[in-house]
Amino acid sequence: MSEGIKDHSEPSEPSELSEAAAQSRASVLRSRAESYIALSRHDAAIADLTESIALAPDHARAWRLRGESHRVLERHEAALEDFGEALKLEPDSAYALGSRGQTHAAMGCLEEAMADFEHALTLAPDSLWILEAKADVLVDLDRLDEALTEHSKIISLDEGLAYSWVARGDLYQRMKLYAEAIDDYTRALEADPDYARALSRRGEALRMAERYEQALADLNRALELDPANDRALGSRGAVLSELGDNEGALKDLDSAIELDPDYNWAFRVRGEILQELDRHEEAVSDFTRVLHLEFGD
Structure with missing residues (x-):
């Protein structure tokens, strides 16, 4: 081959980018990564952000976005490293x-999570998603009264968010405060009448309050949606059993277990x-499954 003529059969080395070009390319890669994240294409986002960081390592947003994609993909150690780099900047x-x-x-x-949330809330005290995350951790720490305070603050910031009423209702239900839970689910449904989760959860709270006909109406509507x-199928099965319709109850519970083979409570019910129907071999099988799921027997 004569000198000066390139052999195009082999890839050429990329030319060195100027500083301005590197910054421009990094910016476009970050922008594309954000769209990938919106599309839940997190691996593609990570690839773009990795190149962007190589080109412009001092851009905190790239580290944070990559950390967020790692978090969503449950690559927790990688996420922590990226958030740490973002926070250095x-x-x-x-x-x-x-x-x-x-x-x-x-x-x-x-405890580490709580420290991060507490610090974040000194900077953005009205951030709903951070308040919600903090409330979830307080529940995990069994600090339920404090979690309730956080949920009440979230609602006070925006009473029109149906999800926030449901979240507090779930906590009330966990605390066995069923009347309060029912009130919160009702407020959620005033904001969004077709909110299937609110209907399902209110139906469950009504069941626990032994208001079976009302529970059945909510659960029927939740399952229509x-x-x-x-x-909802499991809860309706329990309600139908209380109302004397064991065959209907078994049909719902069979369907619930088919959807979730590890649905421990449905096996128990x-x-x-x-057992009430004297179908003891089948009952033994279900109780054995409960013991396996709950205790590893």
């Missing part, structure tokens, strides 16, 4: 602190119904 980033707190919580490091809601 922007120590007062409430978003990075909140996201790192969520990562710590997912890893079971609850979301036929594959295994929890179905076992109790089978």
Whole structure:
């Protein structure tokens, strides 16, 4: 081959980018990564952000976005490293602190999560998602009254968010405060009448309050909106059993277990119904499954 003529059969080395070009390319890569994240294409986002960071390592947002994608993909150690780098560059980033707190919580490091959330809330005291994440950790720490305070603050900031009423209702239900839970689910449904989760959860609270006909109405509507809601099917099965319709109850519980083969509570309720019907071999099978799921027998 004569000198000066390139052989195009072999790839050429990329030319060195100028500083301005490197910054421009890094910016476009970050922008594309954000769209990948919106599309839940997190591996593609990570690839773009990794190149962007190589080109412009002092851009905190790239580290934070990559950390967020790692977090969503449950690559927790990688997420923590990226959030740490982001916070070196922007120590007062409430978003990075909140996201790192969520990562710590997912890893079971609850005190570390609380420290991140507390710091983040000094910077952004009205951040709803950080308040919600903090409330979840308080529940995991069994600090339920404090969690309730956080949920009440969230609602006070925006009473029109149906999800926030449901979240507090779930906590009331966990605390066995069923009347309060029913009130909160009702407020959620005033904001969003077709909110299947609120209907399902209110139906469950009504069941616990022994208001079976009202519970059945809510659970029927929840299943019209979301036929594959295994929890609503399980709850309706329990309600039907209380109303004397054991065959209908078994049908719902069978469907719930088909949707979630590890639905421990549904096995337990179905076992109790089978026992009442003198179908003891089947009852033994269900109770054995409960012992396996709950205690590893």
